[in-house]
Amino acid sequence: METEITFRIAVQKDLDSIVAMLADDFLGSQRERHENPLPTSYIKAFEAITSDPNNELIVACEGGKVIGVQQITFTPYITHQGSWRATIEGVRTAGSVRGRGVGSDLIKWAIHRAKERGCHLIQLTTDKTRPDALRFYERLGFVPTHEGLKLKL
Structure with missing residues (x-):
């Protein structure tokens, strides 16, 4: 029987699992470096994200194990009458749980969180070489x- 999936703000001990998920696909394997120890660039990025109140790195967990990740950035805009929007980036799930709805649950969680923060819009991009991701969104x-x-750059 599957255990309940929970969502929370990532902590530094999650970073290895996060980078492993980011590297576990055909694009990620070309641009990420899942090594032991992790390159310091990941640690610096994690610290910048977690110290910024308008950025949240969210992990999905099952039985204490990190099985999904996404970053949500909240941005104020002058357009749309000075409203806020949320940008979702870096959505990944562990290979062992793909097809079980974890990705959908992550995005639904982000939508709820954006509403809590008063955003009028959520935006995201997906690589054009990922047609399945486009259909998913x-x-x-x-x-x-x-x-x-x-x-x-």
Whole structure:
């Protein structure tokens, strides 16, 4: 029998599991470095995220084990009459739980959290080489209303 999935703010001891999930796909394996010890860049990023009240790194846990992660950033905007929006990034689930609804539960949790924070909009991007991810987000109510552009520095 499966245990209940809970959600909480990540703590530093979760970082190894988080990086492992980020590295566990065809894109992540090319850009992440899941090593022991972890590169200090991950520790510095974790510290910056956790010290910023407008960033939350959320983990999904089952039986004490981290099985999912997402980052939510809350941003004030001058547009839309000075409202706030939430941006969801870095959504991953452990390979052992894929297909069990953990990703959907993570996104639903983020939607609830954005409402709690008074956001009028949630935005996210997904890589164009991930058509399954696009379908996943559309099933959860997200609509591809904009073209997203990025510039690597």
